[in-house]
Amino acid sequence: MKSKKLIIAAMFIASAVRGGAQSLPYQNPNLTAEQRAEDLLKRLTLEEKTRLMMNGSPAIPRLGIPQFEWWNEALHGIGRNGFATVYPITTCMAASWDETLLEQVFTTVSDEARVKAQQAKRNGEIKRYQSLSFWTPNINIFRDPRWGRGQETYGEDPYLTEKMGIAVVRGLQGPDDAKYRKLLACAKHFAVHSGPEWNRHSFNIENLPARDLWETYLPAFKALVQKAGVAEVMCAYQRIDGEPCCGNTRYEQQILRDEWGFKGMIVSDCGAIGDFWQKGKHEVSKDAASASAKAVLSGTDVECGANYKRLPEAVKAGYVNEADIDICVKRLLKARFELGDFDADELVEWTKIPESIVACEAHKKLALDMARKGTVLLQNKNGLLPVDRKATEKIVVMGPNANDSVMMWGNYSGYPTRTITILQGIRRKAGNVKYIQGCQLTKNEVENSRYSMIKSPDGQKGMKATYWNNTNMEGEPVTTAYMREPINLSNGGATVFAPGVNLEKFSARYEGLFTPDQDETLTLSIGCDDKARVILDGDTVINRWKSRQRIDYQQVKRNFKAGKTYTIQIDYVQENDMAAIQFDLTKKTTPTKEQLLAETGDAETVIFVGGISPRLEGEEMKVDEPGFRGGDRVSIELPQVQRDLMAMLHEAGKKVIFVNCSGGAMGLVPESQHCDAIIQAWYGGEQGGDAVADIIFGDYNPSGKLPITFYKSADQLPDFEDYRMAGRTYRYFHGEPLFPFGHGLSYSTFSYGSPKYDIKNGILTIDITNTGTRDGEDVAQVYIRNTADPDGPIKTLREYKRVALKAGECGNVSIELPRERFEVWDTKTNTMRVVPGTYEIMVGNSSADNSLKKIKVKIK
Structure with a gap:
């Protein structure tokens, strides 16, 4: 209470200063x-x-300095601060190759941020994630697909990352001519x-x-x-x-x-x-x-x-x-x-943004637009896609990611007011198509969660969470919350469990009531670091009440009777370092090959939604799954259980559409053989399910392009800890990728003519024709190579342009390519500069050599 009184006192003094005569220079907004x-x-x-x-910068009442929090998150929408619009994960937005749309996205993000900051100010206390400094964008180079945080970046190319990063900053900070930064x-x-x-x-x-x-x-x-x-x-x-x-x-x-x-x-x-x-x-x-x-x-x-x-x-x-x-x-x-943090609200234009814009329909529409543009069609054998709506009765949806809403959010996310899963998106287009889970991400098991049947003691959906900033569950709780999804929390990346809760040395209690609708044996699963215990109807059924115990997972099966109400209580204590807790109540089975084929019946097409998940890849995680270490991946191949299942479906004569969800590149060699079509859906955000369905059924003509190379396997890569670029990314990789940087198919086809370059004016022109039967968009990509530098990049992106063409239309496209775009590493001076000489200019719709038209020019 003392802290809150000091904050209110500081706000009072600051308000008095703002409202009265400006007696001190720092209080004068005209300076x-x-x-x-x-x-x-x-x-x-x-x-x-x-x-x-x-x-966490406290108020200083004697000078009227208000409280401020430097740490806030907005990787792909406002993060960790209540309801907000959740846009697709960053690699998906990079795959749009559309910095104009990206700036629009982050303009809406900054709108929502300003509203939430005003709400916190009115409440008299600014907690973490509630202020005006946002630690984004992540512009690190995604040099190796094994990196779990690569999903937060804009890909492997420096120039694409630069263009996207600039758009993010402009959207967040507002116009340069504004009096105050947004x-x-x-x-x-x-x-x-x-x-x-x-x-x-x-x-x-x-x-x-x-x-x-x-x-x-x-x-x-x-x-x-x-x-x-x-x-x-x-x-x-x-x-x-x-x-x-x-x-x-x-x-x-x-x-x-x-x-x-x-x-x-x-x-x-x-x-x-x-x-x-x-x-x-x-x-x-x-x-x-x-x-x-x-x-x-x-x-x-x-x-x-x-x-x-x-x-x-x-x-x-x-x-x-x-x-x-x-x-x-x-x-x-x-x-x-x-x-404008020290000035009256009436002076700061950004304080007037209406609260109604948070998670509004216009922002959801923008999230859908971005998910559509960022979803990449990797493969489409014999034109299987788009699927004819009339044939939907012959379709089955399968796979562990099809109906997972949390997976769609990616990491560092906010909380959407609604999420359209890929299964829901398909059903919104095609009716109530059959769904078979088939397997988990890495295990030949099916777990059907019963968590949605749990209610809090006060009748809310999910379990009630109570937090104390001590390890004894004593005194006044610091906050309460409702866990409406199966519990999955950690302090990886210095993330708090809820606003106001310590990173370390805190305790929590989760309480719920479960009333099953049938007799069945269910599994209670807990994973935690440090202490936890699960109490069912007063009996401790899982006891991990030991100090400083590393993260581990325990399960227990219990029989439940229909109609009886059971109390579930989870006590948790965090003492030092890592904090993590996961809990779910599930029905677990192991389906056989014969059972799965029987379930698919006479379906001709299976849409298999698989891949991995932010639960497996991310920042400094502890994941007890083979193939993952610390949030990174040991290999880039799809988990074997998914590979086996799709191979089985292929051998059974099914047409397989594989929708891959991941934050980075996957080694999909068997899948390219067993699947007729492959869609890279990333973690598509709250509207990602509709975006995938729009592409599957042809309501949107795909145009996304890969911002990273999809290798065949990690065997093609140098050691993960080797930061040299040799052998990495399309710029230095001499092997054959599975899908190259810049790759992405459309339901249209595009033909590129011979490029022409006006050196004097720095303009590249090229004829591009939509040779297909549908209107569509393509991304013209311009690469250069210094022909006198054998140790330099094979090619390097220097410009790109989205081009929309109607079916049969030919467009003469102009792309600015000024002299400074030819800046390269000068081995003689060890500097980046424009080195006079002969350069090869390559233009096409991917980085693959066979898709590029080439000319040579001399730069003085």
Whole structure:
């Protein structure tokens, strides 16, 4: 209560100051943000400055400084802050190759963010995920498909990532000519980061070739700083050449600030400063005070964590001067003034956005548009797709992802007001087609959840969750919530279980009432780290009440009688490090081949919806499944049980349409043989089910293009921990991919003429003809190669353009390709520049050589 009173007092003082005479310079909205920050800085004590430098920045009532939270998420929609529009996962949006649409998406995201920030302000307390600084976009290069967080990126290509990242920043931060910034966007993770997840707190990248650094890993960051004016950059966990990224003077000071002129803020990844000194991690500092000093001196302005509490001690010890801290504090104050955080709402245009826009129908329509454009048709043998609606009685839907709504959300998601699963999308088009689960993602089992039959003690859907910020379930709960889906929570990526709940040292109780409608034997399943127990009708049926126990899974079967009401209680305690809990109540069976074929009956076509799931791939996860490690994948092949099932269906004479759900590339060699059609659906967001159905039944002509290479297997790749680009991505991979970067089929066909290049005006022109019978869109992709550089990329994307053509129409397409697009690595000067010489220009609708038309030009 004391904390809330201080917040309200600060808001009262700030309101009084805003409403009265402007007596101090920092209170004057007519001064620049720079001038106001300079004035306010002088009035702060060292302890107050320190508090402002941590992600949960408390109010300072004596100066009218309101509370602020730097840590908010908006990877593909507002994350972890109640209901919001959930757009497709990032790789899906990258597959649209449509930065104009992407900027529209993130303009709606910033609208919803401003509304939620206003709601939190009115409530008198701003919790995590409720403020105006958003740690997105992730512009790391998806260099290896095994990386579980690759789904958060815009693919493997630096230029496509740059274009998409700029669009995100512009959508979030608002127009350049606005008086106040709409939000603060953040380019992450700087620099050279793309897994592995299991060792990122101790991993050191050594001897990275300068070419790879400047040609692949840094261009998107430079572009977002210099072209988009991104407000924040987040430093990564790992070390580069022995120095942690968040304490790396070369990267933060010399490159980011001195060479690129970045004037914004650098924020740490969550817990990254603690990695400097904690045993078993980087261990480059002796304690929190010296680690904090190292980070500040390198230029890290805000810490996500609690080490910066020791900065006063670091000053006293002589590790850092207060003047060094002032540099950081001035930057963060300036950013808050640019948001209008200290000014009256009537002065800030973004505070007037109506609450009705949150998760509104217009935003849902945009989510559908993006899911349609980002869904990629990989294979379509004999034109099986689109499916004739008249033949829907001969269709069966099968597969573990068909009716999974949570899978559709991807990671770092918000909570949609409704989700259209792929099964629901198909049924909305084709009626009540039959569904057979067939298997789980990795096991030859079928689990039918009974969780939807559980109600809370007060009659709400699902189980009631009560949280305490202690490990004893004592005192006043910090919050309550309702778990309407089977419980699946973790603090991976420093994620709290619910707003206001600690990351560590907390406890929870989940309560529900279950009334079965038939007699049956069901399985209660629990997975957790640290303590948990499952209590059924007062009896403890699963007991994991041991301290510091690693994540593990236990199950117990019990007989249930129809009509009887059973009480289910789960107690959970988190003590240190990893926090995780999963719970479900299921009916488990193992179907035989004969049973599955009997269930499919005389169906001619099976739509198999499989792949993997955010439950298996993601950020620093603990997954007890073969083929997965720490959120990453050990191999990229589809789980064997799914392979076997589709092979069985093929051998039985069924036509198989495989809808693959994953955040990254999959090795689908057998599937390309056993399946007539393959659709890459990614994690399609709340409207993804309708998008897939629209494509299957021909209501939308697919146009998505892969932003990553689909290899045949991980055997084609170098070691995961090798950050050199040799042998990776379409730019350096000399093998034969299964599906190349830029690939994506349509129900139309497109023919490309010979390109012409006007060197003087920097314009490329090419005739493109829709040779099909349907109107459609294609993405014209322009690649270049420096013919005098045998060690350079095989080809590298330098521009692209979406082209809409009616059936039979020929369009003369103009694409801007100015001289600066020919910037490459100069081996003589070890710099990126336009090297005069002969270049090959390649134009087509994928990166595959046989789809490209080529010309050579001389650049002076």
